[in-house]
Amino acid sequence: MIGQLLAIWQADTAFPSGGFAFSNGLEGLAALSGPIDEMELENVVANALRRRWASADRVALARAYRVADDLDRVEAIDREVEASTLAEPFRLGSRRNGASLIAAHARIGTPGAREFQGRVRQGRALGHLPVAQGVLWRGAGLDAASAMLASGYVALSGFTTAAVRLGLLGAVSxxxxxxxxxxxxxxxxxAPLPSRIESFSPRLDIAAMRHARGEVRLFSN
Structure with missing residues (x-):
């Protein structure tokens, strides 16, 4: 029971992880493609879950969770996430989200959070979001399966929350x-974990990179 409650706690949008500032490329896609209806939006989110979260973020989180007590190995996973993320807005967004999550956990005293935060501040670790989730959520007491589901739900709800804020659809839809x-x-x-961290979401990558050059933006990416 406590494991389920911990997962709900971390997936809750009220937790100060900084995700509200990011649309995951959705704002740029709407600007590039024009109005996005509900069916198309669902397809965009489903593809992002399959080709980015499941094949990249999920893998990084699982690896970081397993070696959370060895931050030298965590740093190597961080660098792999950096190298495998094509679009700069997504690299920066992942690091900013990770930093917010680390800061929140450091303040509430999650075991290992301050040590990991110190390495990020020294530039030894990058603090990418899925890596931070793996380290921090293990320290917070989530089991591996609950951490995985919480991460996926954060990714899914991040898209739909951004869509509502952008006026693409209503809250009920x-x-x-x-x-x-x-x-x-x-x-x-x-599903079984892939052997490598890799993502393929060209529409969102291109949209996010174009969005980064825009003068008027609601979201950071």
Whole structure:
């Protein structure tokens, strides 16, 4: 029971992880492609879960979780995430989100958070979000399966929350997308881990890179 509550706690949008500032490329995609209807948005999110979260973030989190007590090995995973993330806005966003999550956990006293924060501040670690999730959530007491589901839900809800803030659809429609994609998320979370960290989301990558040059933006990426 406590494991489930810990996962809900960390997936809750009220937890100060900084994710509200990022649209994961959705704002740039809307500007590039024009209006996005509910069906297309659902397809965009589903593809992002399959080709970015499941194949990259999920892998980094699982690896970092396993070696959370060896921060030298965590640093190597951080560098692999950096090297495998093509779009600079996503690299910067991941590091900023990770820094916010680390800072929150350091303040509430999560075991290992201050040591990891120190390495990030020294430039030894980069603090990418999935890596930070693996380290911090193990320290917070989440089991590996719960940490995986919490990460996936954060990714899924991040898209739908951004879509509502962008006016692409209403809050109820957004929750409809979440409900329909929960089975996909559960399936992806339970799938065998790929051997490498890799992502392929060219539409969102291009949209995020174009968005980074825009003068008027609601989100950072």
């Amino acid at each position: 957004a929750q409809g997308i979440v409900r329909r994609l929960l089975p996909l998320l559960a399936e992806l979370a339970a």
